[in-house]
Amino acid sequence: MKNGDDFLNLLPPDLSMKIFTSYEDPSDLVRISAVSRSWRHFVIKNGLCKHLSLRMFPQLSRVDHVHELCGPAKGHAGVGAGASNFMEWETLEREHRVYAFLAQQCSLLAVxxxxxxxxxxxxxxxxxxxxxxxxxxxxxxxxxxxxxxxxxxxxxxxxxxxxxxxxxxxxxxxxxxxxxxxxxxxxxxxxxxxxxxxxxxxxxxxxxxxxxxxxxxxxxxxxxxxxxxxxxxxxxxxxxxxxxxxxxxxxxxxxxxxxxxxxxxxxxxxxxxxxxxxxxxxxxxxxxxPAFDIRLHEPCEKFVLVVQSYSQAALPE
Known part of the structure; x- marks a missing residue:
């Protein structure tokens, strides 16, 4: 750390995963992903927000895929990235946003x-x-x-x-x-x-x-x-x-x-x-x-998780 080294580059991937998956507060994962580009890449690539959401609510295992009716502008997968890599990274980023927002809202105390x-x-x-x-x-x-x-x-x-x-x-x-x-x-x-x-x-x-x-x-x-x-x-x-x-x-x-x-x-x-x-x-x-909605699939074993708004005002008091 004194030399500015990133421990993600020094530790085996499975040990880094063990460290990052020890967090139980979704806000911590959001903060971690804002530390550096490499940390954000690690959090998104390994689906840590989705992992945490499934740990909090096993019922989410029935999610077929997530969908956004709103969201940030499309990003870039990186120079020289192929179309398939771009689409895969876009899907991972979308899941990161959706599950991070869902876990955060589910953890609020207001009932x-x-x-x-x-x-x-x-x-x-x-x-x-x-x-x-x-x-x-x-x-x-x-x-x-x-x-x-x-x-x-x-x-x-x-x-x-x-x-x-x-x-x-x-x-x-x-x-x-x-x-x-x-x-x-x-x-x-x-x-x-x-x-x-x-x-x-x-x-x-x-x-x-x-x-x-x-x-x-x-x-x-x-x-x-x-x-x-x-x-x-x-x-x-x-x-x-x-x-x-x-x-x-x-x-x-x-x-x-x-x-x-x-x-x-x-x-x-x-x-x-x-x-x-x-x-x-x-x-x-x-x-x-109204921030979230679901679309049930026939015969109702799977569903689409839909984010209609990321605005806090879209959630009930």
């Missing part, structure tokens, strides 16, 4: 409620006990309790699902919150919680005739493709907004969240059947729209 609308419940006891009521944070509206209730079952092991559309097709999900329903109009004020819950993230399957009927009481699970399933989380039989933090932030590709309620714990004294009841649901995370 909010990411639910856009309720799609369907696997069952509903009465029309006024719709899944739509779970989007209402208040416990009662117009002096009426606001909640969703499943149909009753004699077997408490029968599960139920609640499926929601998120605010964007690309969201970083960090935490789900659920408030079980307490029936103050039943004797003993029972709480119709689940013993445990599980979460799935994914998308609606690509098919022209694959329409999800929001009024249907079918689970519609065959209409969705799941890219992430969580472990089971224990739920308390308590009337409060319970927090279920995922082990690590998950990138939801497709904008669909499903909550699976497992093991009924409360029966209704009127009919002796077991029910689930939910008052409110929140999904805490960060939408990456």
């Amino acid at each position: 909010g409620d990411c639910i856009s609308k309720a799609i369907v419940a696997s069952s509903t006891d009465n029309p006024e006990e719709s899944i739509d009521n779970t989007l209402e944070p208040r416990y009662s509206v117009a002096r009426q309790a606001s909640y969703w209730s499943s149909k009753g079952q004699s077997n408490p092991a029968v599960p139920e699902t609640l499926t929601y559309k998120l605010v964007a097709d690309l969201c970083v999900v960090k935490e789900i919150r659920i408030r079980p329903f307490q029936a103050y109009f039943h004797f003993g004020y029972p709480i119709y919680s689940a013993k445990s819950v599980r979460f799935r993230l994914g998308q609606i399957k690509c098919s022209p005739d694959n329409h999800v009927d929001e009024s249907s009481q079918d689970s519609c699970n065959d209409k969705f493709s799941w890219t992430y399933s969580s472990e089971e989380f224990e739920m308390a039989q308590e009337n409060r907004l319970q927090r279920f933090k995922l082990p690590e932030p998950i990138l939801c590709i497709g904008g669909i969240l499903q909550i699976e309620l497992l093991s009924r714990v409360q029966s209704c004294e009127i009919d002796g059947l077991f029910y689930f009841g939910v008052s409110h649901v929140q999904v805490l995370g960060r939408p990456l729209s």
Whole structure:
């Protein structure tokens, strides 16, 4: 360093890779690529920003290629470079920009409620006990309790699902919150919680005739493709907004969240059947729209990651 030597020229490539891939903050890789031309070349050539993004979000392994609707002016691969080398380097530079920006935005701390609308419940006891009521944070509206209730079952092991559309097709999900329903109009004020819950993230399957009927009481699970399933989380039989933090932030590709309620714990004294009841649901995370978009490929196993704007103003507050 005293003589201005670059350690990249002095170390074996695999050792240099080990050093550079030890970074976990995407901002560090961006700063490293600005140190010198040789360091920038090393970061881009070896796809280090893409490597870091895949380490943060394994779901990105389904990216077929990246695309920019905006971006810097075309660069030069170097004097005497062939057309194939130029195209290859241009692709590497584009991936560097896209994945560096994606990793940076995913690592920001700002989060909010990411639910856009309720799609369907696997069952509903009465029309006024719709899944739509779970989007209402208040416990009662117009002096009426606001909640969703499943149909009753004699077997408490029968599960139920609640499926929601998120605010964007690309969201970083960090935490789900659920408030079980307490029936103050039943004797003993029972709480119709689940013993445990599980979460799935994914998308609606690509098919022209694959329409999800929001009024249907079918689970519609065959209409969705799941890219992430969580472990089971224990739920308390308590009337409060319970927090279920995922082990690590998950990138939801497709904008669909499903909550699976497992093991009924409360029966209704009127009919002796077991029910689930939910008052409110929140999904805490960060939408990456409108800066990013996705284009799903048939049959939805791969997708194109699209950058629509590199402007910070294109991202939500």
